[in-house]
Amino acid sequence: MKYSGWPEKGDLVVGKVDEIEDFGVFVDLEEYEDKRGLVHVSNVASGWIKNVRDHVGVDERVVAKVLDVDESAQQIDLSLKDVNDHQRKEKIQDWKNEQKADNWMEQAFGDDVDAETYAAVANELLAEFGSMYDGFETAAVQGHEALAETDLSDAERDAVVEVARENVSVPYVTVAGYVNLRSPGSDGVDDVRSALEAAGGDNGTVPDEVDLEVTYVGAPEYRLRVQAPDYKTAESHLEAGVERAREAIETAGGTADFHRERRTHEG
Template identity: 70%
Template sequence: MKYSGWPDSGELVVGKVDEIADFGVFVDLEEYEDKRGLVHISEVASGWIKNVRDHVREGQTVVAKVLDVNKGSQQIDLTIKDVNEHQRKEKIQEWKNEQKADKWMAIAFGEDVSDEEYGTVANALLSEFDSLYDSFEQAAIHGIEVLEGVELDDDDLEAIVDTARQNVSVPFVNVTGYVDLRSPAGDGVDDVKEALKAAEGDGSVGDEIELSVTYVGAPEYRIKVKAPDYKTAESELEASVARAREAIEATGGTAEYHRERSGDEE
């Protein structure tokens, strides 16, 4: 769904080249309803331009920066040359993400959702998240809890979470650490087993986190954590090691933590 307002000066926008003239390029803005901008020939590319068509073609999707907005004359001045490759790729990805979120809204609330209902839901989500895509992604990762501050009724929130979990490809990261567990006791093997159970935890880490402990070679064990972000993953890894250390030291044993497998090069 497109915005009904106007872009701001300095904003990056996605548009489709609609018309090419000797003096510049007219661009239909993909994110704004009934809005069209002009890229003057001097703003199409750096250097002297002999033929505008050597640089753009009709129907081409471009990323431009807004230079000026004159609502009175209904004119939006744009530049293409001042957008670098990194900005272009980032903006295109953001635009594609929002197109996905638009489809998810239709799934959650029906293809025939009214503009008024769509706007109510969208505004409620955008008051808490950077974008609609971000709100669905966070809902997929964290569930209903992450939407607590969103002023929508429970049915709407549940529809968002259900849709998110069925359609959003959640990004995850993996971190790995190693712990050497040693026990001098006669029943040291049992002590190590108990320490490993402690490292695995009680299963309360949350649905979005996976933690596994595997044998590498005595006395070394691998702890692997899969989580939505590095901060969470590292925190869970450290907590797992701490549980193992506490358990083995309680029996007179030792725990040595390291990030590389023994014998691996740093």
């Protein structure tokens, strides 16, 4: 997607060098429709410049800082020297991410999606998440809940979530803990089984982005394993699962003894 408007003073923009003159460099802005900026020779690099072509070449992709915008004169003044290496790499990565998101939009709504629909969905993602890429990434983790505050239709939310989960690689962490469950009563086996079912949660207790698994290790020990997008979420659901098991077994007159072992990856 290319923006139809104008960049603002201070923005970092991605462009491709179109033309080089002794007085400066003309740059086509990749993110904007039919917008071209000029980097004056004094803003190409620090220090004295003998030959502009020693510093930049035609068709080279660059990151520039917007110094000034004059819409009436259709003029955008840019600087290359005011962008450091960190800013350049970060901006290029953000731009590449938006290219990915642009492709995902076509997957979600079709190659022939009309401009109005595209713009409406894109603007909702931009307003809520700051970028289309961040919108898809959050939708991949949180599902429909991530889009609840947007004005997207149910069908549009379904399309975004489906494509996000097919394409976005989401980093997950794993935490695990062990709980010893004992119930001295005659119904002890059933009591433990009920406690394990409680630990696993029911519909609505554990969100879509969290996977909670309860497995038998060896009586009376059972393992709770939680996979989630971050440690805070994973630990929270691990502790909640243990408390559900503890409450259930203690209600039946039994005991629960929990000890925890944190792991990022498990074989």
